[in-house]
Amino acid sequence: MNEAEQRRHLAAAFRWTARLGLHEGVANHFSALLPGSDTQFLLNARGAHFSRITASSLLSLDASTAGGAAHPDADPTAWFLHAHLHRLVPHARVILHTHMPYATSLACLDGFELQMLDQSSCRFFRRVAYDRHFSGMFLDDREGPRLAAMLADGVSTVFLGNHGVMVVGQTVAEAFDELYYLERVAQLHVYALSTGRPLQLIPDDIAELTCRQWLEYPEGPDLHFRALLEILDEEEPGYRD
Ligand SMILES: [Zn+2]
Numbered sequence: 092m093n094e095a096e097q098r099r100h101l102a103a104a105f106r107w108t109a110r111l112g113l114h115e116g117v118a119n120h121f122s123a124l125l126p127g128s129d130t131q132f133l134l135n136a137r138g139a140h141f142s143r144i145t146a147s148s149l150l151s152l153d154a155s156t157a158g159g160a161a162h163p164d165a166d167p168t169a170w171f172l173h174a175h176l177h178r179l180v181p182h183a184r185v186i187l188h189t190h191m192p193y194a195t196s197l198a199c200l201d202g203f204e205l206q207m208l209d210q211s212s213c214r215f216f217r218r219v220a221y222d223r224h225f226s227g228m229f230l231d232d233r234e235g236p237r238l239a240a241m242l243a244d245g246v247s248t249v250f251l252g253n254h255g256v257m258v259v260g261q262t263v264a265e266a267f268d269e270l271y272y273l274e275r276v277a278q279l280h281v282y283a284l285s286t287g288r289p290l291q292l293i294p295d296d297i298a299e300l301t302c303r304q305w306l307e308y309p310e311g312p313d314l315h316f317r318a319l320l321e322i323l324d325e326e327e328p329g330y331r332d
Contacts, residue, residue, distance in 0.1 A: 094126065102144050102148075103319060105141040105330075107323070108141050119188055119189045121186070122186050132177050134150045134170075134173060145332045146330065157175045158175075168228050172238070174235070182259070185265070187266050187270050188256070189255055199252070207298040214269075220243075221252065260312075262312070
């Protein structure tokens with residue numbers, strides 16, 4: 092993996108997020124550390140629509156300057172959040188933040204916790220944190236360090252109460268796969284809860300086993316992402332530019 096490839100992968104993640112309707116206006120942001128660097132990261136430029144993002148349009152920013160002024164082309168809320176997280180959470184090499192509708196709906200429920208409803212829910216078993224303290228937009232240096240403290244090793248997902256979600260991963264493929272399944276699982280939660288019937292939950296020991304099986308499944312996220320790249324290469328190769 093080199094910088095050009097990382098740029099293409101992140102651009103592809105934006106394009107697919109738009110295809111799936113998981114973006115909101117031009118408000119959400121994804122970032123990814125450059126291969127071989129622990130400080131230099133890619134971020135979408137403010138105002139760019141996810142469906143039109145290209146590899147070369149991604150900004151390259153320095154997380155070691157977190158706390159300083161935002162790049163003029165970066166969204167300030169993205170800068171305050173992602174720069175601090177990349178500085179403080181080494182395992183969060185890729186950070187995806189969206190207001191995707193089903194997961195955000197769940198983030199608005201009082202005391203919500205993800206339930207082990209089905210096989211896909213189990214991949215999030217004990218890998219989710221909940222921030223229940225919405226305090227306005229991320230426009231200062233306090234929110235990043237606060238959220239960083241929630242990203243213990245093994246935690247991939249944070250429900251941001253009354254706001255949205257954040258997903259982290261080692262690679263773009265891994266983080267995108269997590270984001271995709273999170274929204275699928277959230278959709279299932281909304282459907283199941285909407286019946287008003289009692290939920291039949293998977294016991295903890297089986298959920299833990301199934302989670303491990305998900306995480307050890309050979310090439311799972313890579314297979315998914317490779318299939319998505321093939322479609323983009325054929326249908327909208329401009330993302331690579
Ligand atoms: Zn947001």
